[in-house]
Amino acid sequence: MLPIFKSLTTAALILGSACAGAADASNADDIMRQVRDRNDGTSFMSQVSLILHDKKGNTRVREFTYLQKDYPDSDKFSMYFSAPTDVRDVAFHIENPHETLGLEDSQWMYLPVSRQTRRISTTDKRGSFMGSEYSYADLDKIRVKDYSQKLLGEESIKGRDCYVIEREPTSPEVLAKTGYNKLKVWIDKQNLLVMRQDFFDVKGVLIKQMRTQKVETIDSIDSIVLSETEHFIDGTRSEMRFNQLQYNVPLEDRLFTQTAIKRGLKTGDLPEYAVSAR
Amino acid sequence: MPRSAINRIAWTVWACVAAPAAMAELTAEDLKPDYADAEIGIATALRLHGDDQVTQKAVYFKANLEDSWDGGYYKAKGRVRYDARYDGNNPYSERARDKYRFDADWRHLYVGHSLGDGEVTVGWQQVVWGRADELRVLDQVNPLDYRDGVTPLLEDSRIAVPMVRFAQPLGEWELEALWITDFVKNRAPVAGSEFDAPLFATPDPQYFVVDSKPGYDGHDGYGYGLSANGRIGAVDTSFVALSARQQDPVYAVEGLADDGRTRLERQFPRYTMGGAGLAIDAGHSIVVRSEVAYFDNWRVTNPTRAHGADSTPMVKSLLGLDYLFRDWLISAQWQEQVLLDWQDGMVQDKREPLFTLSAEGTHWQDRLKSRLVAAASPPFKDNALLQGIFTYKPVDYIKLGLEVDVFFGKPDRTFGEYRKHDQVRLSAGYLF
Numbered sequence: 025m026l027p028i029f030k031s032l033t034t035a036a037l038i039l040g041s042a043c044a045g046a047a048d049a050s051n052a053d054d055i056m057r058q059v060r061d062r063n064d065g066t067s068f069m070s071q072v073s074l075i076l077h078d079k080k081g082n083t084r085v086r087e088f089t090y091l092q093k094d095y096p097d098s099d100k101f102s103m104y105f106s107a108p109t110d111v112r113d114v115a116f117h118i119e120n121p122h123e124t125l126g127l128e129d130s131q132w133m134y135l136p137v138s139r140q141t142r143r144i145s146t147t148d149k150r151g152s153f154m155g156s157e158y159s160y161a162d163l164d165k166i167r168v169k170d171y172s173q174k175l176l177g178e179e180s181i182k183g184r185d186c187y188v189i190e191r192e193p194t195s196p197e198v199l200a201k202t203g204y205n206k207l208k209v210w211i212d213k214q215n216l217l218v219m220r221q222d223f224f225d226v227k228g229v230l231i232k233q234m235r236t237q238k239v240e241t242i243d244s245i246d247s248i249v250l251s252e253t254e255h256f257i258d259g260t261r262s263e264m265r266f267n268q269l270q271y272n273v274p275l276e277d278r279l280f281t282q283t284a285i286k287r288g289l290k291t292g293d294l295p296e297y298a299v300s301a302r
Numbered sequence: 303m304p305r306s307a308i309n310r311i312a313w314t315v316w317a318c319v320a321a322p323a324a325m326a327e328l329t330a331e332d333l334k335p336d337y338a339d340a341e342i343g344i345a346t347a348l349r350l351h352g353d354d355q356v357t358q359k360a361v362y363f364k365a366n367l368e369d370s371w372d373g374g375y376y377k378a379k380g381r382v383r384y385d386a387r388y389d390g391n392n393p394y395s396e397r398a399r400d401k402y403r404f405d406a407d408w409r410h411l412y413v414g415h416s417l418g419d420g421e422v423t424v425g426w427q428q429v430v431w432g433r434a435d436e437l438r439v440l441d442q443v444n445p446l447d448y449r450d451g452v453t454p455l456l457e458d459s460r461i462a463v464p465m466v467r468f469a470q471p472l473g474e475w476e477l478e479a480l481w482i483t484d485f486v487k488n489r490a491p492v493a494g495s496e497f498d499a500p501l502f503a504t505p506d507p508q509y510f511v512v513d514s515k516p517g518y519d520g521h522d523g524y525g526y527g528l529s530a531n532g533r534i535g536a537v538d539t540s541f542v543a544l545s546a547r548q549q550d551p552v553y554a555v556e557g558l559a560d561d562g563r564t565r566l567e568r569q570f571p572r573y574t575m576g577g578a579g580l581a582i583d584a585g586h587s588i589v590v591r592s593e594v595a596y597f598d599n600w601r602v603t604n605p606t607r608a609h610g611a612d613s614t615p616m617v618k619s620l621l622g623l624d625y626l627f628r629d630w631l632i633s634a635q636w637q638e639q640v641l642l643d644w645q646d647g648m649v650q651d652k653r654e655p656l657f658t659l660s661a662e663g664t665h666w667q668d669r670l671k672s673r674l675v676a677a678a679s680p681p682f683k684d685n686a687l688l689q690g691i692f693t694y695k696p697v698d699y700i701k702l703g704l705e706v707d708v709f710f711g712k713p714d715r716t717f718g719e720y721r722k723h724d725q726v727r728l729s730a731g732y733l734f
Contacts, residue, residue, distance in 0.1 A: 076667050076668075078666075078667060082697070084667070084697075084698055108698045108733075109339045109341075109366075109698075109733055110695065110698075110701075110733075111668075112339070128583070128585075130536070130583065132538075137455070137457050138430065138435075138436075138455075138456070138457060139428060139429075139430040139457070140430055140432075140433055141433075141531075142433055142581070142589075142624070143433075143538050143581045143582070143583060143589050144589065144624075144626065144631075145583050145584075145585075145587045145588060145589050145624065145625075145626045146583060147583075147585055147586055147587040147588075147626070148587040148626045148627060148628065150628045151626070151628050151629045152629055152664070152667075152668075154668060155664060155666075155667040155668025155669070156667070260667060276419075278419055278471045281471065281473075281474050281476075282474075282533070282538065283471060283474075283475070283476035283531055283532065284471070287421070287469070287471075287476075290370060290375060290414075290416070290421075291370040291371065291372065291373075291375070292372065292373070292416070
């Protein structure tokens, strides 16, 4: 149901149904399950700006088209970078089997420099996503069973009532995959969006914080359209801004294969108002 | 490039693009490409041995144009280089000066048109088959330019060839058919240039005379290939087949000349190749890759023959492991090339193994990209290369490059023959 990207740092980015109503959760697992399973349409499309801020305040922007579609056994998504020059035509395709299937996801990357599509291992997701403060693990789909969850209480973030949940990996494999020894998540009680998330390393040090900066209701779905992640150790910061966000768009299956990312997006592949031709 | 190829491609391009466009009402705005980028820069190389250590003093310009319209698009990418080292006083041959002083080529230049879910592309293209890291097992479509030796990345040394290519998605698979309209051979370094080496040697005129060099224009030079890429379960799978001409020359013995030297004919024989490749995520951060290709009727020069050149089946195979560790992708590859029917006197070894270990990483918010490579064939002390390539972009429009190549080994081995050519390359580019 949920795409990796939609669940940016445990469902932070685009999750949400405005009519979700208050989460009727008796424990943290239930809350996380509701976050994972909430209605968010059957497909999704956006032009995304990934803005990197270094510690001197310099800024660089990376643009990409993000596509996602639900399938009966998995969620599939593809990302096509269009700017700047050195990442133009770089593309990713990721397939996320539903958690109940107990399968790992699959990931491919097309690099125009080598003109090859390469399969990328998904066992280690600690690497930086295109140089940003978001790691590949941060973009991953929520897996409830990968963590033991504890409801710490309730707090208000930006005027929104939130559950505060602490999550700890249930196995060394999950720890090795993400590099996070503990996560602390603030979840909006009404729309189940992740409003904030703290990331702790293996020494228990708070290394990163993801903050939801802007939420909009699009096609009756509450959606995070601006997210920010700050790395406290490096002094760097990244923003992810979702533009032209659209749900339930008719996207063809041929766009969601590992071979499609080599071909890239062409005029006519997407609804005209969101085309990013290569 | 053969004139016939240019004519054919030009007509095809005109038919696909210019004719329909001419029928429409064009404005200046229509002619402006959807996308354009360019880079201008300088590059220099320093050999760490001998005299005249500066081996490159170049200015380069690269441009990339793309445009699309309803149902079609074009892509054009070219580069121009002027190397002052081949101007004025220098130790290089006259031919090297003429050839390398100024150089321009298309990295690709083609038009594409949608046909249902598929597309047809026409023009000069690069087609890369397989998943090997800078090695060529299935990747046999495009020839290479060895002007800068054996160390540049394939992307920089691959030569675009004129072809018509059709690609059709079929569920999780993509089928591809291509027709190469004209033969283009590997370009060995010009004799008397910096990277001229025994590896590229032509027959010694003291003993041989090459008195026949048949051309391969037109109908003699075509090639064609098929590929299928997709998945079988969790395994990425590729199948390829190619009929083309060998890209390096083979010298066939024609008899004896009046002066007693052996007469040779330079040929680029036709061969057929079939191959397959796979990749699978094995867990533990490891992806396993493998490729194997069978070359039928592969020809090899054998100066001891009374007539002709030797023919043998050849197998190339590769096993690779990619290990992902945070921001580093570490790859180990073992490639082996075997002549199944090797004969005494062949100028090619029966077995040619090659091991590569590489690590590619990005740091500082992707500002720095590093690639470290060790390549060798056993015994490793006889033939090895250590290479480091670093690209630093302090801002999006500035690109600084550093490459270090260090060779080891015996003078009759691929890397060993360059052991006096250890070098440092520096470049600075402005992107706009």
